[in-house]
Amino acid sequence: MALDRRELLKLGLLSALAPYAPGAASHTARTILQAGNDRSDYTIRIAPGLVELGPGHIISTTLYNGQFPGPLLRFTEGTPVTVEIHNDTDTPEQLHWHGQSVPPDVDGAAEVGTPFIPAHGSRRISFTPGPAGFRFYHSHVRAGADLSKGQYGGLVGPVYIEPKHHAGDYDREVFLVLKEFQPGLSRGGDMPMNVLGPAAKVKALEDAGDSAMKASLASGKAHGFEVGYSLFSINGRLAGHGEPIRVRHGQRILFHVLNGSATEIRSLALAGHTFRVVGLDGNPVPAPVRVPVLWIGTGERVSAVVEMATPGVWMLGDTADDDRRHGMGIVVEYAGHKGKPVWLAPKPFRWDYTRFGSTQAPATPDETIDLTFAKDNAAADGFNVWTINGRSFSMDDPAPIGRLQRGRRYRLRMRNASDDIHPIHLHRHSFELTKVAGKPTSGVLKDVVMLGGYQQLELDFVANNPGLTLFHCHQQLHMDFGFMALFDYE
Ligand SMILES: [Cu+2]
Numbered sequence: 001m002a003l004d005r006r007e008l009l010k011l012g013l014l015s016a017l018a019p020y021a022p023g024a025a026s027h028t029a030r031t032i033l034q035a036g037n038d039r040s041d042y043t044i045r046i047a048p049g050l051v052e053l054g055p056g057h058i059i060s061t062t063l064y065n066g067q068f069p070g071p072l073l074r075f076t077e078g079t080p081v082t083v084e085i086h087n088d089t090d091t092p093e094q095l096h097w098h099g100q101s102v103p104p105d106v107d108g109a110a111e112v113g114t115p116f117i118p119a120h121g122s123r124r125i126s127f128t129p130g131p132a133g134f135r136f137y138h139s140h141v142r143a144g145a146d147l148s149k150g151q152y153g154g155l156v157g158p159v160y161i162e163p164k165h166h167a168g169d170y171d172r173e174v175f176l177v178l179k180e181f182q183p184g185l186s187r188g189g190d191m192p193m194n195v196l197g198p199a200a201k202v203k204a205l206e207d208a209g210d211s212a213m214k215a216s217l218a219s220g221k222a223h224g225f226e227v228g229y230s231l232f233s234i235n236g237r238l239a240g241h242g243e244p245i246r247v248r249h250g251q252r253i254l255f256h257v258l259n260g261s262a263t264e265i266r267s268l269a270l271a272g273h274t275f276r277v278v279g280l281d282g283n284p285v286p287a288p289v290r291v292p293v294l295w296i297g298t299g300e301r302v303s304a305v306v307e308m309a310t311p312g313v314w315m316l317g318d319t320a321d322d323d324r325r326h327g328m329g330i331v332v333e334y335a336g337h338k339g340k341p342v343w344l345a346p347k348p349f350r351w352d353y354t355r356f357g358s359t360q361a362p363a364t365p366d367e368t369i370d371l372t373f374a375k376d377n378a379a380a381d382g383f384n385v386w387t388i389n390g391r392s393f394s395m396d397d398p399a400p401i402g403r404l405q406r407g408r409r410y411r412l413r414m415r416n417a418s419d420d421i422h423p424i425h426l427h428r429h430s431f432e433l434t435k436v437a438g439k440p441t442s443g444v445l446k447d448v449v450m451l452g453g454y455q456q457l458e459l460d461f462v463a464n465n466p467g468l469t470l471f472h473c474h475q476q477l478h479m480d481f482g483f484m485a486l487f488d489y490e
Contacts (some may be wrong), residue, residue, distance in 0.1 A: 006360055007298060008459075009073070010362045017065070019314050030069065032233035035125040035246050039478040040082045040083060040084035040124060041081045041082050041083065041115070042081065042082075042083045043084045043086070044064055044065060044070070044083060044084070044085045044095065045064070045065050045066070045085075045088060046062060046063075046064060046085065046087045046088060046089055046093050046095075046139075046155065047062070047063065047066065047084045047086075047088035047089060048060065048061070048062055048063070048088075049061070049062070049063040049066045049067075049154070051063070051067075051068045051154060051181070051236050052233060053181065053231055053233050053236065053237060053238045053241070054237060054238035054240075054327070055240035055241065055484040057231060057238060059155040059181050059182065059231070061148070061153040061157070061181070062089060062148075062153040062154055062155055063139045063153075063154040063201055063422055064137075064154070064155060064156075067236070068154040068156075068179070069154075069156055069157050069158060069177040069179070069235065069236060069258075069260065069461060070155070070156060070157020070158075070234035071139070071157060071181060071287075072157070072159070072160060072175060073156045073157065073158070073159045073160070073412075073413065074159075074160050074161075074162060075129035075159065075160070075161045075162065076129065076161070076162045077129060077130050077131065077132040077161050077162060077163055077164060078125060078128060078129070078130060078164075079128070080128045080482050081126065081127065081128075081129060082124060082125070082126045083124070083125055083126075083127075084122060084123075084124045085117050085122060085123050085124075085125070085341060085447045086117075086121075086122040087118065087119060087120065087122065087123075088120065089119060089120075090119050090120070091119055091141070091149070092116035092117065092118055092119055092141070093116065093117045093119075093139060093141060093155075093337070093385050094108045094109060094110055094114060094116060094117070094139065094140040094141050095108045095117065095137055095138075095139065095140070095201060095433075096108030096109055096137065096138055096139070096140035097127070097135065097154075097159070098135055098136045098137060098138060098159075098299065098425075098447070099134075099136065099281060099282060099301075099430075099447045100127075100129060100130060100135055100159075100161075100428070101130055101131065101428055101429065101430075101464075101465050102127045102128075103127070103428075103465075103467060104286070104467040104468050104469075105125075106125050106126075106127045106311075106426055107428055107470075108137075108140050108378070109140045109265075109427060110140075110141075110395070110487060111393075111395065111398060111468070111470050112467065112468035112469065112486070113468060119145070119447070121322065122124065126374055129159075129161045131161070131282075132161045132162065132163035132164070132282075133160075133161055133163070133279060133282025133283055133284075133303075134158070134159070134160055134162060134256045134258070134279065134281070134282035134301045134303055135158075135159040135160070135282055136156065136158050136159050136258050136260070136299075136301070137156075137157050137158075137159055138151055138155055138156045138260070139151055139155035139156075142223050142479075142480050143262075143476055143480055144480050144481075145381075145383070147183040147184070147185070147227065148191070149199065150262060150264035150270060150476050150480070151260070151261075151476050152183050152304065152476065154179075154181075156177060156179060156258075156260035157177075158177060158256070158258055160175075160256070161282075162252065169252070169254075169278075169305065170252045170253065170254035170305050171251045171252050171253065172251065172252075172253050172254070173253075173254045173255075174245055174253055174254070174255050175235075175256045175257060175258070176234050176235060176255060176256070176257045176258070177235055177236075177258045177260045177264045178232075178233075178234055178235070178257065178258065178260060178261060178268075178296070178318075178322075178328065179232075179233055179234075179236070179260040179261060180229035180231065180232050180233070180261055180262075180264060181230075181231040181232075181233065181349055182229055182230040182231045183227050183228070183229050183230060183262070183263075183353065184227070184228055184229070184230070185224075185225045185226070185227060185228075186225065186226055186227075186228050187222050187224075187225065187382075188223035188224075188226060188342075189226030189227075190226075190228070191226075191265070191420060191421060192265055192267070192320065194348060194350060194452060195265060195267075195295050195350065195351055195421060195450070195452070196295075196329045196350060196351055196352070196421065196437070196452040196455070197351065197352035197437075198352065198354075198436065198437040198438060198439050199350065199437070199452075200437045200438050200455070201452075201453070201454040201455060202415065202454055202456050202470050204456065205227075205415055205416060205417045205454040205455075205456070206454040208417045208421060209374070209417045209453075212374065212375070212376070212377070212417075213377055216376075216378065216379075217250075217377070221377055221378040222378060222382070223378065224375075224377050224378040224379075224382060224383055224384035225378075225382050225383050225384070225477070226263075227262070227263045227476075227477055229264070229326075230326065231326060231327055232318070232323050232324075232326045232327035232328035232330065233327050233328070234316075234327075234328065234330040236332065237327075237329060237330070238322060238326075238327035239315065239317060239327050239328065239329030240329070240331060240341065241327075242330065244313075244330070244331035244333040244341075245316070245330060245331070245332045245333070246333050246335065247308045247332060247333070247334055247335070248308065248334065248335045249308060249309070249311050249334060249335070250307075250308060250309070251308045252304070252305050252306070252307050252308070253306050254278070254303060254304070254305050255275070255303065255304050255305075255306060256301065256303050257271075257294065257296060257301060257302045257303070257304070257424070258300075258301050259296040259298055259299065259300050259301070261298050262476040262477075263298060263300070263475050263476050263477055264298065264474075265295065265296070265297050265298065265421060265423070266295075266297070266318055266323075266459070267294060267295050267318050267319040267320065268293065268294045268296070268316060268317065268318060268319075268354075269293045269294075269316075269317065269319050269345075269346045270306065270313065270314055270315075270316040270332060271310075271314050271315070271342055271343060271344035271346075272310030272312065272344070273306050273308070273309070273310055273314070274290040274291065274292055274306070275290065275291050275292075275293075275294055275302075275306055276288055276289070276290045276304060276305045276306070276373070277291060277294070277302060277309075277356055278303050278304060278305055278306045278423065279291075279301075279302070279304075279305075280300070280302060280353070280356060280444060280445075280446055281300060281301050281430075281445070281446040281447050281448060282301055282303065283430065283444075283446065285356035285443070286319075286356065286357055286358040286442075286443035286444070286445055287355065287356050287357060287358065287359070288356070289356060290426075291299060291349065291351075291355075292320075292347070292349050293319060293346050293349040293351070294351075295349075295351035295450075296474055297421065297423035297448060297449075297450040297474070298423040298448070298474045298476075299423055299425055299447075299448040300423060300448045300449075300473035302307055303391060308323070308332075309326075310333065311334040311336075311337055311340045312332070312334060312337055312342060313331065313332070313333050313338065313340065313342065314332045314333075314341055314342055314343075315329045315330075315331060315342065315343040316329060316330050316332050317329025317330070317333075317343060319345065319346060321345075323445065324343070327400070329341075329343075334452065351450075352436070352439075353433055353436050353441065353442040353444055353446075354433070354439050354440075354444075354450065356444055356445050357433060357441035357442055357444040358441070358443035359441075359442075360442050360443070360452035361440070361442065362434040362440070362441075362442035362443075362460060363460070364409075365409045365410060365411035366408040366409050366410065367409075367410055367411070367461055368410075368411040368412075368413055369410060369411070369412050369413070370389075371388055371389060371401075371412055371413065371414045371415065371485075372389055372390075372415045372417055372484065373386065373387070373388055373414065373416050373417060373418060373422060373451075373473075374386070374387050374390075374417040374418060375387075375417075375418040375420070376392075377453075379454070380481060381488040383477070383479060383481050384477075384478075385481050385482050386473065386478050386481055386482040386483035387482060387483075388401065388482075388483065388484075388485045389401065390433050391485075392481070392482030393472075393482050393483070393484035393485055393486075394482070395441070398486060399486075400468070400485075400486040400487055400488040401471075401485040401486060402485075402487045402488075403487075403488055403489065404463045404487050404488065404489035405463060405489060406463050406464070406466055406489050406490065407462070407463060407464070408462070408463050409460055409461070409462050409463075410460065410462075410463060411434065411458055411459070411460045412458065412460075413456065413458050414451055414457050414458070414459070414462075415456050416452065416453060416454060416455055416457075417454070418453060418454075419453040419454060420453055420475075420478075421450050421451065421452055421453060422450070422451045422473045422475060422478065422483070423448050423449070423450050423451075423471075423473060423474040423475060424448065424449055424450075424451050424471075424473055425429045425447060425448045425471070425472055425473070425474040426447060426455075426461060426469065426470075426471050427469055427470040427471070428465045428467075428469050428470075429447070429461045429463075429464070429465055429469065430445045430446065430447055430461070431445070431446060431447065431449075431460060431461040432444065432445055432446075432459060432460045432461070433446065433449060433457070433459050434458045434460050435456075435457065435458035435460075436457050436458075437452065437455045437456065437457065438456070446459075448474055463487075463489050466489050466490050467488070467489075467490075468486055468487075468488050469486065469487040469488070469489075470484065470485075470486060471485045471486070471487060472484040472485070
């Protein structure tokens with residue numbers, strides 16, 4: 001009997017076996033579906049659980065359905081689904097459908113009015129998945145100084161929304177979820193440098209950021225807190241401890257990579273191979289070009305085809321030696337090859353979104369909104385406070401920063417007056433990059449974009465999904481300390 005994907009899901013088979021080609025058997029997946037003809041198509045249970053990252057590294061955290069990553073949810077574009085979410089923890093939760101154009105009561109953010117999933121309670125939601133492509137779901141509660149909450153724990157899972165027609169230019173799909181564990185605070189951080197291209201900085205932003213920082217330090221404040229981690233994983237396993245990705249010479253593997261980190265920017269390289277980037281944040285790109293390194297901001301996704309043309313045993317890993325040695329990697333093993341995985345450091349490579357874009361001029365916006373982001377060093381008990389146009393977001397005063405009109409095309413001109421890279425996210429809408437650090441582009445559709453230190457970036461979106469809409473930096477420490485704003489329209 002031939003079963004289609006949906007029938008397999010109903011039997012609970014696909015959820016347990018298909019999500020992560022490497023190491024599928026290692027997942028202690030409970031079925032994500034209730035048996036029989038229950039009214040909900042999917043059941044997700046939020047509860048404390050254990051993740052065995054590797055020998056001697058078993059961590060206790062909060063999980064979806066007892067596993068990390070959460071189960072891969074495969075939806076079909078345009079086919080309505082009902083999801084029942086149980087919360088077996090002691091605190092209210094929010095499950096955010098990242099990258100989907102859902103209404104505010106489904107979105108999964110208290111800031112736009114989604115009801116909480118009560119502690120030891122449940123919530124049933126129905127929505128029509130879309131747009132097609134690689135999305136994800138994650139916790140959207142404020143963690144603040146509590147590094148066990150929000151996205152610091154294990155509440156991250158991938159979503160794949162099947163398009164009506166498949167591209168088919170690959171032999172196999174492999175989903176990879178990058179995630180750190182065991183967070184801790186330090187004064188100052190080690191954000192990677194030379195990540196983004198073009199590298200052009202805006203002098204006025206640099207001057208403003210520098211002088212604010214100097215004034216803060218001169219007043220006796222130390223550098224604000226940053227988060228670091230001691231364990232790193234791909235698909236919930238330390239490098240070398242899960243099943244390898246087993247490939248054959250000549251195969252084309254379509255990797256769907258999700259940066260599920262709460263705070264970090266990640267890179268990936270595979271010696272002897274290049275990545276042909278075909279999708280960013282689940283959306284096909286106008287120019288699918290080859291690159292030697294992927295750079296992926298918090299909450300971003302990259303879909304890339306790798307042609308398996310260099311037989312051997314390789315480490316697919318982060319270019320940061322320390323992070324890779326602490327687990328951020330996965331072994332790629334060709335059939336007939338054994339041995340220790342080989343890592344070869346790639347040359348430094350800057351990630352330029354415009355390489356994947358079109359040179360055609362983007363559509364003209366109806367209105368441009370200027371947004372300037374700034375850091376108030378160590379202003380809240382040692383934590384940096386973040387502002388958008390001088391205002392730090394708080395639920396005590398959640399008034400929208402902008403009132404929009406339905407159907408209009410808006411351009412956000414974003415200016416970063418800090419030296420940090422910010423992965424900027426807009427809920428419930430996709431946006432189009434129109435200018436990156438002075439370089440025009442079009443056709444790259446995303447829902448998170450990295451804005452470089454002291455850089456400027458422009459993106460457009462059409463107000464086509466009414467209601468409160470959250471806009472924020474996806475870096476948990478930044479969003480939790482003010483880097484958020486609301487738009488609203490009817
Ligand atoms: Cu940020």
